[in-house]
Each structure stands twice: as C-alpha cells, then as structure tokens.
Amino acid sequence: MEEGTFKSPSHCTGTDDDHARQWDTREGCEVRQILDRVADKWSLLVIALLDRRTLRFTELRREIDGISQRMLTVTLRQLERDGLVRRTVHPVVPPRVDYQLTPLGATLHDTIQALVTWTEDHQDEIAVARAEYDRREAGVGAGAEPGAVAGAGTGSGAGGGAGAGAGAGVGAGAARQAS
Numbered sequence: 547m548e549e550g551t552f553k554s555p556s557h558c559t560g561t562d563d564d565h566a567r568q569w570d571t572r573e574g575c576e577v578r579q580i581l582d583r584v585a586d587k588w589s590l591l592v593i594a595l596l597d598r599r600t601l602r603f604t605e606l607r608r609e610i611d612g613i614s615q616r617m618l619t620v621t622l623r624q625l626e627r628d629g630l631v632r633r634t635v636h637p638v639v640p641p642r643v644d645y646q647l648t649p650l651g652a653t654l655h656d657t658i659q660a661l662v663t664w665t666e667d668h669q670d671e672i673a674v675a676r677a678e679y680d681r682r683e684a685g686v687g688a689g690a691e692p693g694a695v696a697g698a699g700t701g702s703g704a705g706g707g708a709g710a711g712a713g714a715g716v717g718a719g720a721a722r723q724a725s
Contacts, residue, residue, distance in 0.1 A: 553571060583628060588613055588621040590658055593647065596631065597655050600646040 572578065583589060591610050595601060599607075607618050622645060625631040630651035636642040647655060665672075 557680055559700045580628070584630070584654060586621075588617060589625060592618075592625060592645075593630065593651060593655050594623055594657055594662070596645060596651070597659075598647075598652075600634075600644045602642065602644055606645065650672070 550707055584593070588610070591613075592606060595606060602621070603618065606622075607613060607615060610618065613621075622631060622633065626633050629648055632646050632648050634644045634646070636644070
C-alpha cells in the first residue's frame with residue numbers, strides 16, 4: 547500500500563509510519579464525522595443528563611442553560627439518528643415524548659464520564675495556564691509581537707527604559723504604566 551493511502555473509505559487511521567495521528571482528519575472520514583457530532587457541547591450535555599434516566603424534552607431544555615428549542619431538537623434528532631438516544635412517543639393527550647440513552651449511548655456516556663473526571667482532576671492546572679496566558683496577552687500592545695512579554699526589551703521603545711527586564715514592567719498593569 548502506498549504511503550498516505552488508506553485501506554478503505556471508512557478506514558480512517560494513518561499509515562503504519564504515522565503513529566501520531568489517531569484518525570484521518572479529512573472531512574469525509576466517518577470517525578471525524580462521528581466525533582464532530584458527539585463532541586459538540588450540546589450533545590455532551592444531553593448524553594450526560596440522560597445517564598440512567600429518561601427525560602422529557604422540556605426537562606432537558608430546562609436543565610441545559612442556553613440551549614434553544616430548535617438546537618435541542620436538532621441535537622436530539624442527530625443523536626437518535628446515530629443510535630445513541632431513543633425517542634419514545636406515548637399515545638396520550640397531550641402528547642408525551644421521552645428520551646433515553648440506548649445501550650450504545652450508555653457506552654459513550656462512560657467515555658464522557660472519563661473526560662469529565664480528567665477535567666475535574668486538572669481544572670486548577672488549566673486555570674493557572676489560562677491566567678498566565680491572559681497575563682502575557684494583556685501585555686502585548688499595539689505593534690508588539692504576539693507572545694512578547696511586556697517590559698522586556700532593549701531599553702528603547704514603549705516597553706523599554708529604566709527598570710525593564712528586571713521584573714519591572716511585567717504584566718498588564720505595568721504595560722499601561724509604561725505608556
């Protein structure tokens with residue numbers, strides 16, 4: 547098999563020489579299409595809420611802040627089409643429709659729970675990384691290169707001068723003072 551080719555259209559892993567890539571990133575790849583579907587924010591929330599319980603449409607909508615009726619409808623239809631959610635219409639007046647995970651959807655919930663656990667375990671580290679990034683980006687002024695540290699310079703220009711490079715001038719507040 548030629549390098550860069552795939553066994554079949556649905557086979558979406560890289561060649562043997564390409565261990566870093568877990569799946570093909572082409573738009574037509576089935577793995578990518580499924581991940582795009584189940585990894586969006588609304589699908590993840592719906593799957594999490596339906597863990598071991600059945601909910602009505604209005605209950606789901608009430609539980610998911612920010613989701614519109616239309617977006618919830620679209621999300622549920624897509625999850626139903628993929629075999630992850632079962633929709634049950636009860637023949638009563640007024641009509642009652644329930645949603646629950648299928649056995650396949652329940653297996654996906656286990657994977658999502660692992661992601662949630664990872665997030666909970668590392669949320670403090672992520673918060674620190676975000677704060678450091680925000681401090682660096684706040685120090686970038688007009689004309690400065692992205693990623694540059696405010697106050698670090700050659701001694702000339704807006705970030706330079708007395709005290710620059712010795713810890714002074716680092717951070718957003720110092721960048722404003724130097725102006």
